[in-house]
Amino acid sequence: MLGKKILMTGATGLVARTAAETLAEHNEVWCLGRFTEPEVERRLSDRGIRTWRWDMAGDGLDGVPDDFTHVLHAAVERGDGDFEEVVAVNSVATGRLMTHCRAAEAFLFVSTSALYAPQAPDHRHTEDDPLGAESAWLPTYPVGKLATEGAVRALAATLGLPTTIARLNVAYGPHGHGGLPVIFYRSMLAGQPIAVPHAGQHYCSPIHTDDIARHIPRLWAAAGVPATVVNWGGDEVVGVQDLMTHVSELTGVPVDFVPSDVTRAVIAFDDTRRRSIVGDCEKSWRDGVREALDAHFPGTVEAGTKREVSHRDQ
Ligand code: NDP
Numbered sequence: 451m452l453g454k455k456i457l458m459t460g461a462t463g464l465v466a467r468t469a470a471e472t473l474a475e476h477n478e479v480w481c482l483g484r485f486t487e488p489e490v491e492r493r494l495s496d497r498g499i500r501t502w503r504w505d506m507a508g509d510g511l512d513g514v515p516d517d518f519t520h521v522l523h524a525a526v527e528r529g530d531g532d533f534e535e536v537v538a539v540n541s542v543a544t545g546r547l548m549t550h551c552r553a554a555e556a557f558l559f560v561s562t563s564a565l566y567a568p569q570a571p572d573h574r575h576t577e578d579d580p581l582g583a584e585s586a587w588l589p590t591y592p593v594g595k596l597a598t599e600g601a602v603r604a605l606a607a608t609l610g611l612p613t614t615i616a617r618l619n620v621a622y623g624p625h626g627h628g629g630l631p632v633i634f635y636r637s638m639l640a641g642q643p644i645a646v647p648h649a650g651q652h653y654c655s656p657i658h659t660d661d662i663a664r665h666i667p668r669l670w671a672a673a674g675v676p677a678t679v680v681n682w683g684g685d686e687v688v689g690v691q692d693l694m695t696h697v698s699e700l701t702g703v704p705v706d707f708v709p710s711d712v713t714r715a716v717i718a719f720d721d722t723r724r725r726s727i728v729g730d731c732e733k734s735w736r737d738g739v740r741e742a743l744d745a746h747f748p749g750t751v752e753a754g755t756k757r758e759v760s761h762r763d764q
Contacts (some may be wrong), residue, residue: 613675644707661733
């Protein structure tokens with residue numbers, strides 16, 4: 451993608467930062483956000499990215515240019531128990547953003563796999579599966595996302611703004627919180643157990659942020675009115691316990707799984723529509739997870755491998 455004028459939200463976080471930095475190599479990129487970590491803003495600026503203070507919880511967009519060709523909206527208020535707030539903040543901010551950027555060629559809203567209703571743990575969800583928006587782990591989150599999907603669909607239709615709603619699976623990579631494998635690894639380092647279902651395990655379709663960045667231009671190209679909806683995950687389906695057992699083997703840090711009613715439930719995707727739009731991924735989850743761990747904890751995988759070898763030698 452070359453010579454476009456791109457507006458992004460959420461670019462200080464895990465999912466969108468690699469995309470912002472990659473796209474900024476050949477396009478004009480602006481990032482909106484609160485920039486709660488000044489160091490991240492500085493690093494974005496170092497890449498030639500324009501930053502602009504925008505708090506979704508109330509700020510308008512006066513002064514922001516309105517001639518963007520492409521918009522990626524990844525910022526999210528996940529909420530901490532207040533359903534009214536999470537619905538209002540995300541929906542209204544998204545409405546302001548779409549209205550402001552109504553002349554764009556394409557708008558991409560990053561939604562979530564968390565809004566599907568529960569099925570058998572190994573069920574591969576299609577875009578037509580029932581929605582549920584219930585999460586014991588983070589109750590406000592899927593409700594806010596589902597409400598915002600409604601706003602996005604409405605504005606795509608009324609503004610005639612070509613839009614894609616991409617329901618993202620487990621993302622992971624070098625920036626921000628790192629994603630589920632890194633978050634769980636932090637728990638392992640702290641000696642905390644990982645909550646798992648009483649029977650079986652959760653499955654997911656993890657996707658590395660490098661593949662996310664590669665897919666974004668094609669997701670924009672697929673934007674339509676009414677909005678295009680697509681499940682956005684990686685090529686491989688992985689069990690969460692298998693994933694974290696692999697992390698434990700890579701790092702030499704023990705993992706403890708404890709059955710619980712409250713788990714970080716994730717789901718697997720049927721990737722037929724995603725592959726038809728963006729094609730394959732380039733990064734296998736094993737390579738990607740190793741790279742992400744190395745980015746967040748430099749040297750940890752190498753040290754873990756050495757520990758494993760010396761353990762085997764004894
Ligand atoms: P992060 O928690 O890493 O980042 C959240 C982003 O939202 C930050 O850039 C933050 O910027 C911005 N933000 C939060 N509140 C506000 C606000 N009030 N005003 C403006 N910006 C705000 O999120 P991820 O990168 O993990 O997720 C990005 C998107 O992907 C989200 O929409 C999420 O729902 C979706 N998603 C993520 C998945 C994952 O595995 N990570 C899975 C499925 C969906 P700042 O603090 O600088 O303002």
